Amino acid sequence: MGTNSPTVTLKADSMFHRSSVRFVMCLAGCLAIAVTFAVEPTPAPKKKPDVGFYATTQDVVEEILRLAKVGKDDVVCDLGCGDGRFVITAAKRHGCRGVGYEIDPKYVKIARESAKKQDVEALVTIHEQDIFTVDLKPMTVVTLFLLPELNDRLIPQLEKLPKGARIISHEFDVPGLVADKELTFVSKQDESEHLLYIYTTPLKKKLAK
Numbered sequence: 001m002g003t004n005s006p007t008v009t010l011k012a013d014s015m016f017h018r019s020s021v022r023f024v025m026c027l028a029g030c031l032a033i034a035v036t037f038a039v040e041p042t043p044a045p046k047k048k049p050d051v052g053f054y055a056t057t058q059d060v061v062e063e064i065l066r067l068a069k070v071g072k073d074d075v076v077c078d079l080g081c082g083d084g085r086f087v088i089t090a091a092k093r094h095g096c097r098g099v100g101y102e103i104d105p106k107y108v109k110i111a112r113e114s115a116k117k118q119d120v121e122a123l124v125t126i127h128e129q130d131i132f133t134v135d136l137k138p139m140t141v142v143t144l145f146l147l148p149e150l151n152d153r154l155i156p157q158l159e160k161l162p163k164g165a166r167i168i169s170h171e172f173d174v175p176g177l178v179a180d181k182e183l184t185f186v187s188k189q190d191e192s193e194h195l196l197y198i199y200t201t202p203l204k205k206k207l208a209k
């Protein structure tokens with residue numbers, strides 16, 4: 001991994017930020033269906049989102065793709081892609097394919113429109129699909145911004161990734177796996193520390209206690 005970046009060593013004071021993120025993500029998940037019915041003409045999600053939409057700031061998106069050393073031959077997959085910013089940025093900046101999976105039709109629509117507006121429609125595919133049903137075999141980079149218990153449930157799918165694939169999880173780790181690297185990145189956009197966990201395949205599972 002490169003070292004000439006604003007990435008710095010882990011600090012404990014990001015704990016408060018992480019708790020706030022967890023709270024907002026859970027609250028947004030609970031509100032997703034109610035808000036859709038109340039104000040949006042788009043259909044409600046077919047399944048209640050496991051966590052709500054909370055966007056990664058653009059400078060953190062770019063740092064994650066840099067840490068994953070994304071190149072034009074990669075296939076970048078964001079599980080719970082929200083407005084599609086990870087896969088759209090990967091296509092725009094690195095010229096690679098991007099595949100996003102999102103359960104909420106409101107964000108599927110936003111992500112597809114954004115890919116079109118940013119001229120990367122040919123490289124970006126957004127699926128309205130539950131992340132726990134996705135086949136990850138064709139992916140080489142997976143990005144996650146989900147809660148740790150959801151990350152753990154994805155391990156059987158993550159194990160199907162090809163050798164040398166990179167998984168980068170924003171803010172929360174995958175508790176059942178040993179990370180190759182843990183970092184914090186200070187976002188200029190929200191002036192907060194963001195925890196980043198990097199895993200590469202073959203995955204290293206933690207031994208059961």
Ligand SMILES: C[S@@+](CC[C@H](N)C(=O)[O-])C[C@H]1O[C@@H](n2cnc3c(N)ncnc32)[C@H](O)[C@@H]1O
Nearest residue numbers: 049050051053054055056080082103130131145
């Ligand atoms: C915290 S947001 C992250 C959005 C985006 N990845 C980012 O980092 O900016 C999590 C997203 O996962 C979606 N989501 C939650 N449960 C899901 C599921 N089971 N399948 C697909 N998407 C899901 C939510 O609707 C939300 O958009």
